Amino acid sequence: MKRLFAVALGVLTAIGGFVDIGDLVTNAAVGSRFGMSLAWVVVVGVIGICAFAEMSGRVAAVSQRPTFDLIRERLGPRIGFANLVGSVAVTFLTFVAEIGGVALALALATSVNDLLWIPLVGLVVWLVLWRISFGVIENVFGLMGLALVVFAVAVWQLTPDWDVLWQQATATNPPATEDWLTYWYYAIALFGAAMTPYEVFFFSSGGVEEGWTRKSIATMRSNVFVGFPLGGLLSLAIAASAAIVLFPLGVQVDTLGQVALPVVVSLGKLGLAVTLIGFFAATFGAACETGLSVGYSIGQYFGWQWGKYVRPRQAARFHVVLLVSTILAVGVLLTTVDPIKVTEYSVVFSAIALPLTYFPILVVANDPDYMGENVNGRGANLLGLIYLVLVIVASVAAIPLMILTKAGQ
Amino acid sequence: MTASVPGPRYDAALNLLDRQLVDTDGRLVGKVDDLEIAVDASGAFRVSAILVGPGALGPRFGGRIGDWIVAVWARLHRDERPIPRRLPMAEVVSVESAVHVTRRTTKSAGEVWLDEHVIDRIPGAGHDPG
Numbered sequence: 001m002k003r004l005f006a007v008a009l010g011v012l013t014a015i016g017g018f019v020d021i022g023d024l025v026t027n028a029a030v031g032s033r034f035g036m037s038l039a040w041v042v043v044v045g046v047i048g049i050c051a052f053a054e055m056s057g058r059v060a061a062v063s064q065r066p067t068f069d070l071i072r073e074r075l076g077p078r079i080g081f082a083n084l085v086g087s088v089a090v091t092f093l094t095f096v097a098e099i100g101g102v103a104l105a106l107a108l109a110t111s112v113n114d115l116l117w118i119p120l121v122g123l124v125v126w127l128v129l130w131r132i133s134f135g136v137i138e139n140v141f142g143l144m145g146l147a148l149v150v151f152a153v154a155v156w157q158l159t160p161d162w163d164v165l166w167q168q169a170t171a172t173n174p175p176a177t178e179d180w181l182t183y184w185y186y187a188i189a190l191f192g193a194a195m196t197p198y199e200v201f202f203f204s205s206g207g208v209e210e211g212w213t214r215k216s217i218a219t220m221r222s223n224v225f226v227g228f229p230l231g232g233l234l235s236l237a238i239a240a241s242a243a244i245v246l247f248p249l250g251v252q253v254d255t256l257g258q259v260a261l262p263v264v265v266s267l268g269k270l271g272l273a274v275t276l277i278g279f280f281a282a283t284f285g286a287a288c289e290t291g292l293s294v295g296y297s298i299g300q301y302f303g304w305q306w307g308k309y310v311r312p313r314q315a316a317r318f319h320v321v322l323l324v325s326t327i328l329a330v331g332v333l334l335t336t337v338d339p340i341k342v343t344e345y346s347v348v349f350s351a352i353a354l355p356l357t358y359f360p361i362l363v364v365a366n367d368p369d370y371m372g373e374n375v376n377g378r379g380a381n382l383l384g385l386i387y388l389v390l391v392i393v394a395s396v397a398a399i400p401l402m403i404l405t406k407a408g409q
Numbered sequence: 410m411t412a413s414v415p416g417p418r419y420d421a422a423l424n425l426l427d428r429q430l431v432d433t434d435g436r437l438v439g440k441v442d443d444l445e446i447a448v449d450a451s452g453a454f455r456v457s458a459i460l461v462g463p464g465a466l467g468p469r470f471g472g473r474i475g476d477w478i479v480a481v482w483a484r485l486h487r488d489e490r491p492i493p494r495r496l497p498m499a500e501v502v503s504v505e506s507a508v509h510v511t512r513r514t515t516k517s518a519g520e521v522w523l524d525e526h527v528i529d530r531i532p533g534a535g536h537d538p539g
Contacts, residue, residue: 065506302440312528312533316529
């Protein structure tokens, strides 16, 4: 019974925790401009994050070594350091976007300008990272994030013409209003949003925080293989709601309020209230995850004591990194930069940074010295190799496409 | 390596370098940033100690970044001519996915400074996790 509860809790938090500001904004933006014609990218991205999260989780469970330990060990200090700089930059950018997202959600709920919320959000995020235990952070915001199921309810309540959605989803070309270059630019953005590198940093380090062993592998797999795909369905529901309501009107998503608009149209005020709770939980939870991931990556590269499983005093350098990065993130947002714009860039830069993370994981998951009998099977390797090619292609194509399309405009 | 070295053999570059160091309490104490090589009585080269910290890591970087890491480390260090932290191989218990060492390793000077001047001044620094 206790085990069943643990599995159910894990799956539910994985669903609720899957969506962050990147998924919210990118899926709604894509739904409003391309209908469902890029839905396949979400499916491809979810399969990819499942494959690599499972590998990194298995490595962490068997060897107690999280992802950045492996990156340093396999790539050596120099390339490992270049990797650290790139990965931390992208994760920090995502951290900025998440804090901005929390402020935008609060601004929507209160009509108080988001710039006034930003310092307060920064303070509360830091307090949570300082004082609240890892398990509580993960479970509370994961479960609250389930409020985003309201998007699926909205899609159902809008009684869409399912044939039209299906035709969009199976179309082999972008809608008449868009060209191929923007189509592929947004495909990469969606891919980056689904596979963000911080997810594996956080997932594998969380495994160490929670003391996973070989026995935890089955539970971990159920979280990944059930929770993540259901979280991916939430992403698709967000895209579908925009495709149904905004796409025919030609409205493009530039604000977080527009992401919520289809829910308001179909479910009214109550729907909006639930959506705002979902926005808050998804962005606040992800702000904690990305903030921790910055500390995890730097701590693991240098071999410092890191983690929430020890007293802050015992992990002084880790907590200094958390404190400094939160202050910096608030500083960046107070320059009045648009958090939605930060989000749009963060998902594309995530796509660029993907090979840095996924290559070392694939190598170590094949190392019998580390993994013993739990090395990758053929299926995992085939999938891993296919995705390695995909992430390299996406990474190489991202910047030229960004320049050619003027970042999708 | 020759047969004069007792115990299991490791490929120093593959199995030791850049691995996590863990002490007997399970505390993470640093990385194997570099290795000290000595010539033993039979004339064979063997790893005599593990070197830890930026002072050991910098030279492995080489180039300007490497010089810069060592320079910053030396400037912030208490000693006039600092040497990297050194863990003799005799203190290594086992080499697994991490390198386990025997003694409760003391904190590095930089860590102590941050602890005393920043973290310990914030209420709740000593509260138990969980």
